[in-house]
Amino acid sequence: MLALMFGGAVSLLAGSAGSAPARAAAPHAVPRATVATTVGASADCTIFSGSPASAAQCGSDPSNDNLAGTDGSGNLYRAMISFTSGLAIPAGSTVESATLTIHVLGAFGSTAATVVDMTRAFAPGVATWNTYDGVHPWLTAGGDFSASPHTVQTVSSAGTVSFSVPGLVQPWVDGANPVRQLMIVGFTGTGNVFSFANRASVNGPVLSVTYEPPPPSTTTPTTTSPGPVVTTPIPTPLPVPKARHSLHIKIVMSWTWRGALVRLRKVTTGTMPGDTKLALRCRGRGCPRRSDTSASGARKVRRMLKGLAGRRYHAGDVLMVRLTAAGYRPESARIRFRNGKKPLVS
Numbered sequence: 429m430l431a432l433m434f435g436g437a438v439s440l441l442a443g444s445a446g447s448a449p450a451r452a453a454a455p456h457a458v459p460r461a462t463v464a465t466t467v468g469a470s471a472d473c474t475i476f477s478g479s480p481a482s483a484a485q486c487g488s489d490p491s492n493d494n495l496a497g498t499d500g501s502g503n504l505y506r507a508m509i510s511f512t513s514g515l516a517i518p519a520g521s522t523v524e525s526a527t528l529t530i531h532v533l534g535a536f537g538s539t540a541a542t543v544v545d546m547t548r549a550f551a552p553g554v555a556t557w558n559t560y561d562g563v564h565p566w567l568t569a570g571g572d573f574s575a576s577p578h579t580v581q582t583v584s585s586a587g588t589v590s591f592s593v594p595g596l597v598q599p600w601v602d603g604a605n606p607v608r609q610l611m612i613v614g615f616t617g618t619g620n621v622f623s624f625a626n627r628a629s630v631n632g633p634v635l636s637v638t639y640e641p642p643p644p645s646t647t648t649p650t651t652t653s654p655g656p657v658v659t660t661p662i663p664t665p666l667p668v669p670k671a672r673h674s675l676h677i678k679i680v681m682s683w684t685w686r687g688a689l690v691r692l693r694k695v696t697t698g699t700m701p702g703d704t705k706l707a708l709r710c711r712g713r714g715c716p717r718r719s720d721t722s723a724s725g726a727r728k729v730r731r732m733l734k735g736l737a738g739r740r741y742h743a744g745d746v747l748m749v750r751l752t753a754a755g756y757r758p759e760s761a762r763i764r765f766r767n768g769k770k771p772l773v774s
Contacts, residue, residue: 462524466636467514469627471552477570478503480557487552490628494530496583497539497614497621505621506571507612508550509633515608517601520642520687526597528610529590530624531631537620538584543591545599546609548572573611576716576738583614583622595714597637598742604689657686657768675700675756679733688743688767689714695733700726701753706733708749714742714765743767 473486474495485492495505509528517523528543550571554562558569566572579591599605614620625631678698684691706729710719716739723732729751741747747763764772 462638462640464636464638465515465517466634467511469509469511469633469635470513471510471550472627472633473508473550473552473555475506475508475555475557475571476503477505477557480569483554483556483562486550486555487626490626492626493533493623494612494626494633495621495623496541496612497536497616498618499621500619502618504570505614507624508546508555508571508609509612509627510550510552510609511600511635512549512608515600515635515637517597517637517639518641519601519603521601521639522688523594523598523601523637523639525636525638526592526594527590527636528593528633529588529636530612530633531629532583532586532589533623533625534586535584535622538582538616539614539620539622540580540616541583541589541591541622542577542580542613542615543593543596544573544575544577544611544613545596545605546571546573546607546611547605549607549609571611573613574738576740589624593635595740595742597635598714599689599740601639602687602689604686604691604740673755673757675704675751675753675759677704677751677759683771685768685770690741690743690765690771692736692739692741694737697730697733700729700751701756702726704729704751704753706749706751708732708747710741710745710747712742712745712765714740714745715747741765 471487472494474492476482476485476495478499478501485495494507494509496507498504548560548566548571551561556562557571558565560566560572578593578596581589581591583589593610596610600608614622624633627633676698677700680694680696681692682694684693702725704726705722705724707722708720710716721732723729743766745765747765749761749763750758751760752758762774764774766772
């Protein structure tokens with residue numbers, strides 16, 4: 429029996445995953461036209477580990493280009509880009525596509541340019557490698573950002589480079605991530621770096637988004653609360669299953685959600701047989717690029733489960749978990765994420 433906790437509620441699952449509950453058809457559904465919008469960056473900033481207290485490349489001088497990668501001594505350049513103004517997408521919209529476009533001016537070597545979302549805003553003109561506003565330190569020097577990349581592009585020459593980032597923009601629309609800023613980092617060895625035009629240039633960074641607006645309201649407005657929004661992870665220990673031949677593995681998941689976005693904050697696991705195997709499958713537009721993964725051996729299984737912490741899922745996504753071990757009954761769980769509600773476990 430696989431024991432999973434979600435949002436403080438206990439669900440016990442025995443045997444294989446059951447069939448998904450029937451979804452009621454939406455009669456007279458009227459397709460809504462998508463809307464396209466393109467905005468330029470409202471601010472940009474390069475920080476440099478080789479000069480950790482300097483804000484010289486943080487947008488104070490329009491002639492400074494943005495940089496990402498490493499210099500010949502292994503010091504890191506990271507570029508931060510803000511879209512805090514101009515991106516007026518109604519709350520409740522569904523992002524169909526989002527593309528960040530930059531114009532590379534020159535490159536040394538080949539850099540794996542990686543886009544990540546920032547979790548703390550930088551202050552234009554004064555941010556440094558050590559501080560986000562010239563005074564107060566980042567939680568981690570070099571900027572506070574999610575370690576899960578949204579997209580990676582190899583940059584080795586001048587020209588236009590585009591990054592697909594719908595999973596980054598959707599939380600901005602939902603309000604789940606109020607920091608409408610991103611970071612471009614380069615993780616490819618010493619001396620691989622590229623420059624790209626800043627926002628003051630005609631070729632500055634732009635963000636193009638296509639979205640489906642929310643349906644018009646057909647209900648009478650009320651003063652009642654729209655329902656709870658979980659913002660603080662609440663871990664709940666689960667009892668160990670007693671069924672014969674079950675794996676007796678306890679999994680505790682702590683998560684928060686807001687609207688259509690669900691974020692898994694922490695995963696803890698109990699003891700398990702040494703030959704335990706884990707298979708994870710995710711289906712939906714909020715799933716990571718590698719949606720099917722597996723691990724063999726208790727240590728790798730535990731590491732993979734804990735590695736899920738920080739991942740975000742979108743309403744409609746389905747996460748499937750399967751655990752097996754020699755001599756034990758296979759255990760499975762199917763988790764379907766819903767808009768503004770607890771995930772449905774079967």
